[in-house]
Amino acid sequence: xxxxxxxxxxxxxxxxxxxxxxxxxxxxxxxxxxxxxxxxxxxxxxxxxxxxxxxxxxxxxxxxxxxxxxxxxxxxxxxxxxxxxxxxxxxxxxxxxxxxxxxxxxxxxxxxxxxxxxxxxxxxxxxxxxxxxxxxxxxxxxxxxxxxxxxxxxxxxxxxxxxxxxxxxxxxxxxxxxxxxxxxxxxxxxxxxxxxxxxxxxxxxxxxxxxxxxxxxxxxxxxxxxxxxxxxxxxxxxxxxxxxxxxxxxxxxxxxxxxxxxxxxxxxxxxxxxxxxxxxxxxxxxxxxxxxxxxxxxxxxxxxx
Numbered sequence: 059x060x061x062x063x064x065x066x067x068x069x070x071x072x073x074x075x076x077x078x079x080x081x082x083x084x085x086x087x088x089x090x091x092x093x094x095x096x097x098x099x100x101x102x103x104x105x106x107x108x109x110x111x112x113x114x115x116x117x118x119x120x121x122x123x124x125x126x127x128x129x130x131x132x133x134x135x136x137x138x139x140x141x142x143x144x145x146x147x148x149x150x151x152x153x154x155x156x157x158x159x160x161x162x163x164x165x166x167x168x169x170x171x172x173x174x175x176x177x178x179x180x181x182x183x184x185x186x187x188x189x190x191x192x193x194x195x196x197x198x199x200x201x202x203x204x205x206x207x208x209x210x211x212x213x214x215x216x217x218x219x220x221x222x223x224x225x226x227x228x229x230x231x232x233x234x235x236x237x238x239x240x241x242x243x244x245x246x247x248x249x250x251x252x253x254x255x256x257x258x259x260x261x262x263x264x265x266x267x268x269x270x271x272x273x274x275x276x277x278x279x280x281x282x283x284x285x286x287x288x289x290x291x292x293x294x295x296x297x298x299x300x301x302x303x304x305x306x307x308x309x310x311x312x313x314x315x316x317x318x319x320x321x322x323x324x325x326x327x328x329x330x331x332x333x334x335x336x337x338x339x340x341x342x343x344x345x346x347x348x349x350x351x352x353x354x355x356x357x358x359x360x361x362x363x
Contacts (some may be wrong), residue, residue, distance in 0.1 A: 086162055087159050087160055087162060087190075087191070087192045087193065088158065088159040088160075088161070088162050088163045088164040088165060088192070089159075089164050089165075089192070089193045089194070089195060090155075090159055090164075090165050090167070090183065090184065090187045090192055090193070090194045090195070091110060091164065091165070091166045091167065091194075091195050091196070091197060092167050092173065092174040092175060092180055092184070092194070092195075092196045092197070093107050093110055093111075093166055093167065093168050093174070093196075093197040093199070094107070094172060094173040094174075094196075094197060094198055094199030094200055094201065095107070095128060095168055095169065095170070095171050095172065095199070095200070096128075096171065096199070096200050096277070097171040097172050097200045097201070097202050097205065097276055097277055097302070098171075098200075098275065098276055098277030098278035098281070099277050099278065100128075100131045100132065102199070102200050102277060103128075103132055103199070104197065104198075104199050106197045107132075107197055107199065108132050108133075108134055110166055110197055111128075111129055111132065111134045111136060111138075111166070111168075112134050112135065112136075112137075114136075114137075114138040114164065114165075114166040115138055115139065115163055115164055116138055116139050116140075116141065116155070116158055116163055116164065116165045116166065117136070117138045117139070117140050117141070117165075117166045117167075117168060118141050118142075118143035118151065118155055118165055118166070118167045118168070118183070119140055119141070119142060119143060119167075119168050119169075120142075120143060120144050120168070120169040120170050120174075120178060120179055121142075121144070121170050122140050122142055124170050125140065125168055126140075128168070138166070141154075141155075143155070143167065143179050143183075144179055145179060148179045148182050148183070149182060151183075152182045152183040152186045153186070155183055156183070156186045156187055156190055156192065159187060159190070159192045160190060160192065167179075167180055167183065171200070171202070171302075172200060172201050172202050172203075173196070173198075173199065173200075173201050176201060176203060176219070177219075177221045177222065177247055200277070202247070202273075202276055202302070202304045203219050203245050203304070205273075205276050205277065205304075206245060206271070206273040206276060206304035206305075206306050207243065207245055207306055209271075209273060209276075209283055210243075210270075210271035210273065210283070210285065210306035211271060211285055212243045212269060212270075212271060212306055212307075212308045213243050213308070213309070214243065216241070216242040216243065216309075217242050217243040217244070217245060218240065218242045218243075218244055218245070219244075219245045220237065220244055220245065220246050221246065221247055222246070222247045222248060222249075223246060223248065223256055223259070225252065227255075227259070230256065230259050231259055231262070231263065234259055234260055234262075234263035234264070235263050237263070237264075238263050238264055238310065239310050240309055240310055241309040241310055241312070242309045243306060243307070243308055243309050244306070244307045244309065245304065245305070245306050245307075246304070246305040246306075246307070247303070247304060247305075248303045248304075248305055249303070250298075250299045250300050250301060250302075250303055251298075253272070253295045253299050253303055253305075254292060254295040254296045254298075254299075256305070257270075257272070257288060257291050257292035257295050257305070258292040260288050260292075260305075260307060261287075261288040261289045261292050264288060264307060264310070265288070266287055266288055266289030266292075267287045267288075267289065268287065268288045268307060268308055268310075269285070269286070269287060269288075269307075269308040270285070270286070270287070270288050270291055270305065270306060270307040270308060271283055271284065271285045271286075271305070271306045272284045272291055272294075272295065272299075272303065272304075272305055273303070273304040273305070273306065274299065274300075274301045274302070274303055275301040275302055276302065276304065278301075278302075280301070282301075288307070313346070315346075315347040315348055315349070316343075316346075316347045317347070317349070319356070319357035319360055319361070320357075320361065322343060322347070322349075322353070322354050322357040322358070323357045323358050323360070323361030324361075325339075325343045325346075326339045326340055326343050326354065326357075326358050327361075329342060329343065336358070340354045340355055340358060
């Protein structure tokens with residue numbers, strides 16, 4: 059075998075069976091496996107990923123050339139049938155792959171880096187497989203989202219992943235504006251040539267002083283993490299930045315509680331103007347400011363008098 063990694067495929071007998079449809083009958087289906095690939099260093103690949111690549115009968119790859127390079131770097135001899143599976147053909151390919159799964163053949167999904175389904179193809183196939191009662195499993199591993207989050211130095215107890223911001227300026231401004239009051243730490247992906255304008259748009263939407271971190275080339279030789287206010291990071295990125303980029307932005311600070319009766323009545327009036335019933339508006343203003351509902355109610359009544 060010339061030092062190449064190749065495993066003998068074990069029979070599926072004895073594995074938990076699932077009822078699936080196959081030409082109108084009932085038979086054991088294949089298993090859909092989503093496999094995390096290294097986001098930088100090949101040494102981050104798990105032994106399970108190596109085994110899965112060697113054992114697979116069908117591999118759906120975001121980029122078949124990168125898959126072959128990954129296998130070569132891991133010393134794995136691929137014997138699987140390899141099909142392309144990327145954004146533009148995901149919908150149609152999902153139908154085809156579910157058919158293979160229902161026929162009893164396993165399918166392994168590998169994207170260019172990180173975990174399939176996280177801003178990469180995979181979601182539609184998982185949804186289709188679940189609808190057909192096909193078993194789905196994951197080979198966990200590297201993810202730029204969680205790697206950037208924990209290295210950013212920003213709160214990681216609650217966070218949300220927002221993917222790539224819209225490319226068009228107007229859509230980007232509206233999308234970021236809708237997140238201005240988000241309390242959780244936010245994680246974004248961005249292309250290097252759009253980083254400066256996106257950071258500037260974030261500074262405008264969230265405030266130039268909002269803490270953030272730009273994580274570049276995570277786990278690779280030239281890994282770099284820049285931390286600071288969004289305004290400073292936008293200026294730093296202006297000359298140009300290269301590499302794979304993940305941006306982590308701190309959540310909006312908790313607002314100072316309002317106790318002044320006039321301000322409380324004004325907050326209720328603002329919600330009412332937006333269509334919220336008065337009773338619900340009083341409850342919401344009380345919740346925001348950690349006050350009993352009676353205090354807010356009294357402020358509204360006093361304001362009317």
